[in-house]
Amino acid sequence: NPHKKLGPQINYTITGIDAGAGEMGAAQKALTAYGLKSKNWQLQTSSTAAMTSTLDKAIKNHQAIVITGWQPHWMFTKYPIKFLKDPKNVFGKTENLHTIARTGFKHDNPGAYKLLSQFHWTKSEMSEIMLKVNDGQDPAKAAKNYISKHPKQVAKWLAGVPEGHGKKVKLTYVAWDSEIASTNLVKQLLDSKGYDTTIQSLEAQPMWASIATGAADASVSAWLPTTHGLYAKQYKGEFVDVRVNLKGAKTGLAVPKYMKNINSIEELKN
Numbered sequence: 001n002p003h004k005k006l007g008p009q010i011n012y013t014i015t016g017i018d019a020g021a022g023e024m025g026a027a028q029k030a031l032t033a034y035g036l037k038s039k040n041w042q043l044q045t046s047s048t049a050a051m052t053s054t055l056d057k058a059i060k061n062h063q064a065i066v067i068t069g070w071q072p073h074w075m076f077t078k079y080p081i082k083f084l085k086d087p088k089n090v091f092g093k094t095e096n097l098h099t100i101a102r103t104g105f106k107h108d109n110p111g112a113y114k115l116l117s118q119f120h121w122t123k124s125e126m127s128e129i130m131l132k133v134n135d136g137q138d139p140a141k142a143a144k145n146y147i148s149k150h151p152k153q154v155a156k157w158l159a160g161v162p163e164g165h166g167k168k169v170k171l172t173y174v175a176w177d178s179e180i181a182s183t184n185l186v187k188q189l190l191d192s193k194g195y196d197t198t199i200q201s202l203e204a205q206p207m208w209a210s211i212a213t214g215a216a217d218a219s220v221s222a223w224l225p226t227t228h229g230l231y232a233k234q235y236k237g238e239f240v241d242v243r244v245n246l247k248g249a250k251t252g253l254a255v256p257k258y259m260k261n262i263n264s265i266e267e268l269k270n
């Protein structure tokens with residue numbers, strides 16, 4: 001209802017995701033920066049699955065809703081939603097997904113490290129796997145299918161990567177749809193060269209800690225410079241930033257497009 005104030009319609013609530021997500025920290029900062037906290041606005045912690053099902057229900061009922069959104073993610077293809085402008089740049093400009101590794105990994109496993117130094121892809125390529133998984137396909141299978149469909153790209157990723165002879169690699173990630181896709185793909189690529197790769201999903205902070213303590217070898221789930229900026233600062237010098245593996249990610253607050261008069265975080269107060 002565009003004529004009634006938005007706040008009361010949605011209980012002054014922003015529907016968020018898992019508490020450890022960097023974007024939840026940014027959303028809290030936005031509440032303060034845009035003077036929403038003083039207007040009783042609050043950020044609801046839940047999970048990606050809970051957030052997307054709440055979004056689904058709101059859109060089916062053509063109701064107002066404000067979510068913590070991000071790209072790349074299938075929510076922007078499946079639902080008519082838009083990012084709210086962030087004039088105070090709380091969520092940062094575009095983000096990149098980085099591959100990070102424990103400090104000794106290049107020395108201990110140069111072959112696997114070489115693959116990680118060569119792996120990168122685009123949002124649309126990632127979406128191929130994300131959409132299949134969202135339709136219920138097993139992530140490992142979706143990753144294998146991607147590999148068989150993109151032999152030239154795979155050959156570039158694997159160029160000069162020596163056989164693994166069963167050498168173990170441990171990847172950690174956060175179970176966001178984007179990282180489920182990339183981590184399963186990297187596992188399949190490594191295993192196709194004879195490495196023995198295990199993948200473990202953790203919350204964001206423990207994922208960073210697993211690399212900094214050397215409990216895990218690498219992760220393709222680092223959102224930088226802004227979204228995981230705090231973690232990168234906390235563990236500065238205790239991890240290697242191998243490379244950007246995906247350019248042009250983005251986090252922010254998002255609303256259904258039918259909320260025509262809400263286009264900026266500033267306007268949530270209206």
Ligand SMILES: C[SH](C)CC(=O)O
Pocket residue numbers: 017020021022023024070176178204223227228251
């Ligand atoms: C939820 S985005 C995939 C990443 C983050 O916010 O930490």
